[in-house]
Amino acid sequence: MGKLSKEKRPPIGAFANVVKEKVQESLRARRQELEAAKIQAQLEKETLDVTIPGVRRPLGRVHPLNATIDKVLDIFVGLGYTVAEGPQIETDYYNFEALNTPDDHPARDMQDTFYLSEGKLLRTHTSSVQIRYMEEHQPPIRIVAPGRVYRRDTVDATHSAVFHQVEMLAVDKGLTFSDLKGTIKEFLRQMFGPDLALQFRASYFPFTEPSAEVDMQWKGKWLEVMGCGMVDPNVLTAVGYDPEVYTGFAAGFGVERFAMVLHQIDDIRRLYNSDLRFLRQF
Ligand code: DAH
Numbered sequence: 001m002g003k004l005s006k007e008k009r010p011p012i013g014a015f016a017n018v019v020k021e022k023v024q025e026s027l028r029a030r031r032q033e034l035e036a037a038k039i040q041a042q043l044e045k046e047t048l049d050v051t052i053p054g055v056r057r058p059l060g061r062v063h064p065l066n067a068t069i070d071k072v073l074d075i076f077v078g079l080g081y082t083v084a085e086g087p088q089i090e091t092d093y094y095n096f097e098a099l100n101t102p103d104d105h106p107a108r109d110m111q112d113t114f115y116l117s118e119g120k121l122l123r124t125h126t127s128s129v130q131i132r133y134m135e136e137h138q139p140p141i142r143i144v145a146p147g148r149v150y151r152r153d154t155v156d157a158t159h160s161a162v163f164h165q166v167e168m169l170a171v172d173k174g175l176t177f178s179d180l181k182g183t184i185k186e187f188l189r190q191m192f193g194p195d196l197a198l199q200f201r202a203s204y205f206p207f208t209e210p211s212a213e214v215d216m217q218w219k220g221k222w223l224e225v226m227g228c229g230m231v232d233p234n235v236l237t238a239v240g241y242d243p244e245v246y247t248g249f250a251a252g253f254g255v256e257r258f259a260m261v262l263h264q265i266d267d268i269r270r271l272y273n274s275d276l277r278f279l280r281q282f
Contacts, residue, residue, distance in 0.1 A: 086129035122150035126167035134239035140172040164255035171248035180249035226253035
């Protein structure tokens with residue numbers, strides 16, 4: 001431009017301006033095109049088809065045995081009981097001796113109990129938790145103790161060498177057999193239905209006196225569901241309670257039995273072999 005004459009400068013300058021504007025205009029247009037294409041590509045990439053069916057995640061659920069234990073514990077907690085636990089590997093003292101079980105009692109037999117080394121054994125019932133809890137606490141006591149127990153039973157449709165029990169124990173001043181009956185009735189009716197018919201049958205357990213077994217009417221038959229009784233004074237003495245001051249009642253029952261009755265399960269082994277076709281029904 002500097003070398004142009006005065007006359008030529010304006011028209012050529014004006015022409016240069018036109019060219020400059022044209023170039024800028026095409027650059028702008030091209031940039032817009034590229035940006036639009038970029039947005040379009042991104043939209044296509046991120047498109048979500050909300051009509052495609054979702055992927056179903058497998059849902060876990062509570063095992064029928066645990067569900068039964070939960071229901072039992074819920075009922076007793078509602079009645080003011082506390083949940084307690086004890087070890088599955090026990091000593092003769094907690095499993096038998098402190099529970100007033102004589103040396104020659106058949107339950108102590110090698111045929112019935114799994115004995116381990118060093119005087120240890122696998123507990124045959126959750127009654128051992130009664131002793132452990134009473135040793136550590138003073139009355140009044142109201143506990144429920146769920147847990148695994150072991151017996152040298154031959155496995156069949158109704159027996160298993162490992163199964164579950166729930167133990168119940170109350171100790172206080174002035175507890176009577178009526179309190180035991182009322183508690184058991186309330187528990188079983190919450191568990192199985194308000195119109196459940198029950199009968200208490202005299203029985204024998206070393207750790208209770210008197211002792212009873214409870215039958216409930218189920219599908220037209222009497223079904224034995226638990227053992228219970230007033231805590232034997234010897235058991236109270238073993239943990240340092242004065243049986244002249246305190247009385248107690250206790251009960252123990254098998255969880256598998258309850259689960260089988262509640263869900264019409266015909267073979268106890270179904271509860272252990274983790275067959276999903278079975279478990280999915282609960
Ligand atoms: N421990 C007994 C059993 O395994 C059940 C039982 C009976 C527990 C009477 C108790 C009881 O607390 O009072 O067969």
